[in-house]
Amino acid sequence: MxxxxxxxxxxxxxxxxxxxxxxxxxxxxxxxxxxxxxxxxxxxxxxxxxxxxxxxxxxxxxxxxxxxxxxxxxxxxxxxxxxxxxxxxxxxxxxxxxxxxxxxxxxxxxxxxxxxxxxxxxxxxxxxxxxxxxxxxxxxxxxxxxxxxxxxxxxxxxxxxxxxxxVDGAAFGFDAELRRRTRERLGLDPRAFVVGGIGRLEPGKRFDVLVEAVSALGGAVLLLAGTGSCEPRLRRLARDAGAEDRVIFAGESTDVPALLSAMDVLAAPSAEEAFGLAVVEALAAGLPVLYGACPAVEDLPPGAAPGARRVAPDRLAAELAELAARPPERLPPPEAVRCYxxxxxxxxxxxxxxxxxxxxxxxxxx
CATH class of the missing domain: 3.40.50.2000 (Glycogen Phosphorylase B;)
Structure with a gap:
């Protein structure tokens, strides 16, 4: 065939x-x-x-x-x-x-x-x-x-x-050495609390909400992977909030596992998604996930993705602050990863x- x-x-x-x-x-x-x-x-x-x-x-x-x-x-x-x-x-x-x-x-x-x-x-x-x-x-x-x-x-x-x-769940398994190398390559402090966002930098992804939330969280770093028409606006937003040095634009990458290894949480604030692939990949990497919409999680039975929580935009900064206050912890891949x-x-x-x-x-x- x-x-x-x-x-x-x-x-x-x-x-x-x-x-x-x-x-x-x-x-x-x-x-x-x-x-x-x-x-x-x-x-x-x-x-x-x-x-x-x-x-x-x-x-x-x-x-x-x-x-x-x-x-x-x-x-x-x-x-x-x-x-x-x-x-x-x-x-x-x-x-x-x-x-x-x-x-x-x-x-x-x-x-x-x-x-x-x-x-x-x-x-x-x-x-x-x-x-x-x-x-x-x-x-x-x-x-x-x-x-x-x-x-x-x-x-x-x-x-x-x-x-x-x-998703190939095994490809996203956490690797401490990969985390160290990736943070070093990106110029990230090994001890920094790193919030991640993966996807096209377009209006529907609502990464402006994420930039604002991380800007209000002293010491946290935002790692954005992707390109798109909103990049200039997001850069201005970070600069105006005094967080220009804490928002890293990683551009396009084919090595998503390495980027996820460098993060402590993935945030996906989209108001609407068809699936939510980055969320499932982050769960496979053992990350907690805060999302706005994710059929990949919501179409499954309750409890299939305990590390993922739906969060309203006005609660995103508070939820990130709560995670930042705890030592970073990798979670076991949930049932959702095996489903996909x-x-x-x-x-x-x-x-x-x-x-x-x-x-x-x-x-x-x-």
């Missing part, structure tokens, strides 16, 4: 990191097509021995990308095309239809009530999404929460398959591919 994964870009975001983690666990022969700039994860995927095809799309209305994708798909004769993120889903599903690809799958990583990947959910955006969804054969929701949102949009339940994001084992999720995806191709084992068909 030969599978082409089509994704909008390969910067170090949640969907992109998820694809990189998933690819080595799939038994199918996989290749990747990236619509826009390669990003730091393209090199990482190629180092893993997988081809990355650059489509060179220039903006949202570059319709020539459809032709380039379709030619790639026809020439390399893929059995499955699997798209990720809004633009790739719209263009990739159309190209796959034109190329007569037997099975077309899309994963919905980032749909919210009012936004999808930072875009406002206007009527045209929604109409284009629903029209392109009909060109595929199945849409994967990364959480039951996302499945419900898709259904409310008008995607038929019969076309939605829930397969959550996956990436090997299990890879098996479920391959079963979906086989079912769509009409080649599923008899027990899978039943």
């Amino acid at each position: 030969k599978v082409l994964h089509v994704i909008t870009g390969l910067a170090a975001g949640g969907a992109e990191q998820q694809l990189r983690v998933l690819l080595p666990r799939l038994r199918a022969r996989c290749e990747v097509a990236v619509l826009t700039g390669r990003g730091v994860l393209a090199d990482a995927i190629e180092r893993d021995g997988l081809p990355v095809h650059r489509i060179g799309m220039r903006g949202n209305t570059d319709l020539r990308a459809v032709g380039r994708l379709a030619r790639l798909m026809r020439g390399r004769r893929y059995d499955v095309v699997h798209t990720h993120l809004y633009r790739a889903c719209v263009y990739g599903r159309l190209a796959a239809r034109l190329a007569n690809v037997p099975a077309i799958v899309a994963t919905e990583h980032s749909i919210g009530h009012e936004h999808i990947e930072g875009r406002r959910l206007t009527r045209p955006v929604r109409a284009l999404y629903l029209a392109s969804e009909l060109l595929g054969h199945a849409t994967v929701a990364v959480s039951p929460t996302v499945a419900e949102r898709l259904s409310l949009w008008g995607v038929p339940r019969s076309r939605i398959v829930v397969i959550p994001n996956g 084992d990436v090997r299990h999720q890879a098996d479920r995806l391959e079963s979906l591919y086989l079912r769509l191709l009409g080649a599923a084992p008899e027990e899978e068909k039943r």
Whole structure:
């Protein structure tokens, strides 16, 4: 079975990191097509021995990308095309239809009530999404929460398959020596209380709330991993609060375990999430987590993630102060981490591919 994964870009975001983690666990022969700039994860995927095809799309209305994708798909004769993120889903599903690809799958990583990947959910955006969804054969929701949102949009339940994001829990196990080296590399005091934030620096992540909370917490350091349009504003906010030297902008990184090792708590103040991958990774690393919204935790039975607590924005500073007053402590990975084992999720995806191709084992068909 030969599978082409089509994704909008390969910067170090949640969907992109998820694809990189998933690819080595799939038994199918996989290749990747990236619509826009390669990003730091393209090199990482190629180092893993997988081809990355650059489509060179220039903006949202570059319709020539459809032709380039379709030619790639026809020439390399893929059995499955699997798209990720809004633009790739719209263009990739159309190209796959034109190329007569037997099975077309899309994963919905980032749909919210009012936004999808930072875009406002206007009527045209929604109409284009629903029209392109009909060109595929199945849409994967990364959480039951996302499945419900898709259904409310008008995607038929019969076309939605829930397969959550996956995490390699062992890769995030705490390592004291890695913590020491990472703090040294970042110029962090070994004794500092380090609050972490991981994700795109965009409005929906509400990292401004986190900058304000840490600025009010004397001696604490904020380590922000990611890039985005809000970075200049966040830097000004830290400077105006007199905390410029206590907010570290680490930029994009493919080594999330090292960053988590340097932290004492992860804060994820987003008002809305589709899954909350950074939260699960932090739990795997033994960190306490304060979050604003996280379907990955909230869709599980109570008690599956005892180290994670939902916190209102106006309580974030007080909760961080309470944690800072206690000696840093690593927690055992909770049941939530085992629920999202990436090997299990890879098996479920391959079963979906086989079912769509009409080649599923008899027990899978039943």
